[in-house]
Every structure is written in C-alpha cells, then in structure tokens.
Amino acid sequence: MANNEESRGLKSVLLDWFANRRKSGSIIQERQEREIADGLWHKCPECSVLTYTKDLRANQMVCVECGHHNRVDSDERIRQLTDPNTWKPMDEHLRPSDPLQFRDRKPYIDRLREMHEKVGLMEAVQTGLAQINGFPFALGVMDFRFIGASMGSVVGEKLTRLIEEATQRRYPVVIICTSGGARMQEGMLSLMQMAKISAALQNHREAKLLYIPVLTNPTTGGVTASFAMLGDIILAEPKATIGFAGRRVIEQTLREKLPDDFQTAEDVLKHGFVDEILPRTQLKQTLTQLIALHQPPALTTTHNLVMWETRHLSSTIVES
C-alpha cells in the first residue's frame, strides 16, 4: 500500500516536472518567435540556424553557418559596396506616368503609390555615382521589394542616364541585377527599355570603358535578355536563379522535368554565360581589383589635339 502511494507521489512529481519543462520550453520558443518577428534574430531559410541580426548584417546577410545568401535591399547593398559618404544618387524623383492606364487587380498608379509608401523608393532601381575603395564608379542597384524589381520605363531611363553619365566621365559601371522581368503594366514601353539600355552600353563599350553586371537572386526575363548578359565581366552570387522564362513555364512547354540545378548560377557558369561566382563577402574587394586593373588610359595630349582638330575642322566645314 505504502509502496503504491510512494509511486503515485513520484509519478505526480515527474508529471509536474515535465509540465513545467514544457511550459518553460514553450515560453522560450514564444520569446524566440517574438524576437524573430521584432527582427532581433534571423532564422536561416536554408539551415534553420538562428543568428543575431546584427551579426548577420556584419556578414553582409550571408548565413555564417551554411553560406546562404539572404536577399538584401538596395540601401543595404549601396552601404556594402560604396565608401562611406561618397554616394551621390541620381534621378531619385523620376516616376512612371502610367500611359496605358493599366489596371489588373488594382490600378497601376495605386500599386505604385503603395510601393512607394512601403519601400520608400520611387522606383525599382537606385542609381548614382560613388567611390569603391577610392575608385570613382557608377552604380545601379535594383530592388526586388519594388514590384519584383520589374523593369518599367523609369528603371530603363535611370539605368540609361547612369550609363551615359559614366561614359562621359569615363567611369566604370556596375549594376547589381535582380528582376522578375519586364513590367507588364507598361506593356511595350517596358520592353523598349531593353534596347535603350543595350544601346547606351554599346556606346560605353565603344569608348573602351568597363561594365560589370552582378547577377543576384533572381535575375530573370527581360533583364537577363539585355543588360545582365552584356557585361565585359559577368559576376553572380552563389545559387542565384538566373534564367529567361520561368522554370514552370519551360517544364509545361517541354512536358518534362528539368534538373534540380537548372537556372542556378552554378549551372549557368558551366554553360559559359557567367564568368565567376563570388560570395557577397568578397564582392567589394573583387570589384575594386577589376576596376583598378581596367582603368581607362588617360587621354594623351596627342589624343586631345586630334579631338580639338576634328571639332575645329568640322565646325569650319559647317560654317563655310
């Protein structure tokens, strides 16, 4: 009898202990979830390891455990790549005019306003001049938060103006690419941007100046089909999705399953469309080295003289 009571007592003590443990376990879990929601901690979508957000940012949003490259917004990217206090933004206030009066689930103009309120940008790309370890360069950074960084007329115009400015100043151009493709709300006007940017890049190339696109996750559609693939040196981030049409569309058209690594940076590198896959933590240093190696030759006195003579002679011809 006594033995039975003793064992019942022991059982209830153990049950209490387990209940308390479960309770404190759930409290800890709740606290962790709250802290993740507050942005204090970050849970890696690849390896599920929790990292202090401050540590993750110090490692440029690359998981210290598994090397997963988390998406970064354009402000963060500009901070990572430019020297402090050197960023001079261009055309910040340019905004689309909605010439087609497009409406899907909601009017395009409302969607643009909502995006501006949410993201704080007028459009899906930031462009500007800055320095990278002391070297001046022109930088364009696409921002996936803004309608999937789709390329509308303003994205095209801002990038074209950036490239033209760089050609005039004889600066190298770096564009951090990410995009879901052309912006369907602007129809044909959006597709025209591919040709416009490509033409500006051709002029930049003819002036013997450097252009490096960096392909980040995901770079697809009209962006891949134009300036993302026109670099002198094309860099990509590990495991970034790089392609033209979406995987599902191709699978449905071909009616066959595509390999797992299809449209990854690694697969694209294998087929020669990308020159190097670089971890983000090495990007600034590598870009600096490439820019330093490809400094344009200084315009010589002879060159200036020839330029002056050409201008002078041609103006004489027009005048006479």
Ligand SMILES: [Zn+2]
């Ligand atoms: Zn991870």
